[in-house]
Amino acid sequence: MTVIHDRPGNPAAGDADRPIGYGRIQRKEDPRFVRGQGHYIDDMVLPGMLHGAILRAPVAHARLVSIDTTNALAHPKVLAVITGKDLLALKLAWAPTLSADVQAVLVTDKVRFQGQEVAFVVAEDRYAARDALELIDVEYDLLPPVIDARKALDPDAPLIRDDLEGRTDNRIFDWEIGDEAETEAIFAAADVVVAQEVVYPRVHPAPMETCGAVADFDAVSGKLTLYETTQAPHAHRTLFAIVAGIPEHKIRIVSPDIGGGFGNKVGIYPGYILAVVGSIVTGKPVKWVEDRSENLMSTSFARDYIMQGEIAATKDGKILALRTSVLADHGAFNATAQPTKNPAGFFSIFTGSYDLKAAFCKVRGVYTNKAPGGVAYACSFRVTEAVYLVERMVDILARKLDMDPAELRLKNFIKPEQFPYANKTGWVYDSGSYEEAMRLSMKMAGYEELRREQAEKRERGELMGIGVAFFTEVVGAGPRKHFDIVGLGMADGAELRVHPTGKAVVRLSVQSQGQGHETTFAQIVAEELGIPPENIDVVHGDTDQTPFGLGTYGSRSTPVSGGAVALVARKVREKAKLIAAAMLETRPEDLEWEKGRWFVKGDPGAGKTIEEIAMAAHGTMTLPEGIDGNLDAEVTYDPPNLTFPFGAYICVVDIDPGTGHVKVRRFIAVDDCGTRINPMIIEGQVHGGLTDGVGMALMEIIEFDEAGNCLGGSFMDYLIPTAMEVPDWETGFTVTPSPHHPIGAKGIGESATVGSPPAIVNAIVDALAPYGVVHMDMPCTPARVWEAMQGRPRPPI
């Protein structure tokens, strides 16, 4: 639960021009963060609280022979040691994942990835808990691991999931979409076809705050209060009811301030369940917070897609069709957070921003002996992979045709008048003005001038690259009839109460991990009702205090909850209209709205402000028929379609020819997220996403050695970018509202993460053109760039 106690002033604007509604205002939540007064899981202290620590497997694939906990239990500060055997007795050894699979909470039979949970110690303090881990004696019988996804289906590949009935190989799913025959016909007849393997390696969300929980089970009332790092408190409550058998009304999930999620905090990790078991067993609250290595090695990763791309075009550059076949590494358990019908998420948006005649894709998911997940990192449900593929393929085509990559894109964009546009894989794009965004980015970049500079530098042997990428996102799932998480429809609720004095509280089903919900959602109510944002509290993250909904991931908060909040405010506004009419002794249809006030048409002096109406609603006057004595409302918003934000990105890099070191010199990002609620927050989201993009393009990768040891288990090994690696971002925007969304907003959370990696890699490949480089895979570290320059680029996996 996060309630604003401290309303900041707003130095961004003078009192007079401070927006009551949309506009640039400072974030309401920031004063507590910048003063170190945020309240995260690890800040929680409950009376009598104990501490848990997890023993993790040191190997990737091994049969569990025995566990001896005697010495750990003898530690004077240890209260309990829980093993898989104990959980089997409680029927808690396995838990459902978010993708119709099961995941071991503690190993009972076999270790399936390095870092897997083997035992849980509960002790009086976190130091004793950690020390006691070393006192547990475990015997393993090593098995050969499956590390290379390409070999997961070899006939002699060891079977990872022998726990699953009837399973004979490591296949999870085969999924396809599009018209294969039609696509083949177009490819067969096309003037030009280019093919390329494009790898998006495994990366990690690496939020600054690792995952953790404090479980507090009250044996008397039977109520479980679980404080946890979750992006989806309501979905977790339902899942806990199913997993732990605790009735849902006896579960309260509280998600306090969250230090970054990026999808890492969507799933339910064994640690959360173990904290609950620990609390039930000891009768005391139990805190478990993982350390950095545990987070990097065991929690949801992202990507790990090996994509074979093919693109067909006419010789004058009209793109005709796209085709891809993907090998997806899902790790040891299929724990991807995806809507049930979409095992490859929304990857089928790989048709991008182009008007194609045909498209076809197939995706094969396999198990490997690696950490499970595949959810996360500003994923938009795999749009990141899709956009990267198409934008690389278009660039490779441009090279083949000897066309300017911006020119080629302009030639093939879906035109504004074609919207709503049905693509070849089942999506209906809501609105777009692609050429406008592209031209704006080129103007901001000084595109022609940059190309001239590049030509001059090439003469001198200097390596400068200009990368162009254009993306179309697909965010804001539902509609609920098409999209669900473990059967829960993807809709979101909102409740709004206007107190007698005209101050308000709005309750959301989504949970912020840093996106600025407490500001953005207050601004939406402010825009609709004319109540200043500082007079609106935003409550979120506590299932006892907020309406049901599916949570924050896939850039869905503004498209879904934003719609809910606008609609609930409008409901209140309509109710206020009826009360105002009674107050003014006139008919509702004679009233007109201006921000904050209903007044009589033609008589602007005769009106009632929302404050006056709120007081009257709670006062003594006789209310119109059917109106309750309050100014409250609630809604659940089921979006009619997804929204399709888009953007045009241009990146300029310089590469040191002697060392292969890449410097991102400039980055121009033009985003269109429809209606802009708070431009400052939008820019913040874009800056963060672009920085993520630099990380993925240049340095981030979770690698494994042949034995399955994770090589990215610390921030010394898993590099994330700093301010030193990023340029001053140059942001711009166009506004193409979503026609179906209540306020026309489309979501911005993941746009930049989706759009920036291809822009950067395109720039690097462009810089390396003199060396004949057509493609190189991320991460573009100095060594890998140099290898590409030597004519032997290497896939990272």
Add this chain to the structure above:
Amino acid sequence: MQIPAPFDYERASSVNDALELLARHGPESRVVAGGHSLLPMMKLRLARPEWLIDINDLFELDFILLEGDHLRVGALTRHTALLESAEVARLFPIISDAEAVIADPVVRNRGTIGGSLCQADPAEDLSTVCDVLRAVAVVRGPGGERLVDMKDFHRGPYETAVAPDELLCEVRFAVRPNSGSAYEKVERRVGDWAVAAAGAAISLADDGSVDAAAIGLTALGLDGTVAEAEGVLLGQQPREELFVEAGRVAASACDPIADQRGGIDYKRHLADELTRRVLRLACARAAGTQEG
């Protein structure tokens, strides 16, 4: 939070006190200076000292002094102090070059030259710098003070001549006329350890020929400087063909391993490329044609 194994802690009040504490607690005790190498290893439980002897109060070891033809640097001198010293930049630009690319400001504010040298990580930048400058370590122990040349100081990765009951107190650099030095590092990200790095120091005779040369490589599997490459320059007028030849020799002399930072051939290439670069710059600085 990563939690180290249990340990005890004492804070030394003087060099003598620190030596006494080391003697009293025996080989399972470790000195902690900036803690930026030791504490991460303890958190990962790769290091498990039973006693930590904190030397951060030993201000007597925190100094940069020019005395005659020597620059004396106390072992507790922080990276930041070295980076910000105008005197260091003037006399030994290689130190400023290196310090600018060691870790990040947070680490540099705590990490010390003494800790860096005693840690002796193969990718540690100041070890190369001290090798190249032919520095002398001043070590004190129960038996008193001794001076150790850098070539004797290093004993391979993570091993030095400093015994468990000794303290590194000071590093001395000889100031030579007409000299110049430089350091260059390739890293995957600012603050990352080197993929590879090279340092060079050159002194010129009156006729402009190379009087003394030192070339060192970081994270490339070598202890000490690359004598074969240095030989290419000695007695010669500095010029591009010699830099190229020295680079070639350095590349074949080094012995890198393949890891996530890069393959062997790339690292060898860097030995060549970076050797050429630092020689160019060091010679230019020595000739006074290139400022700091």
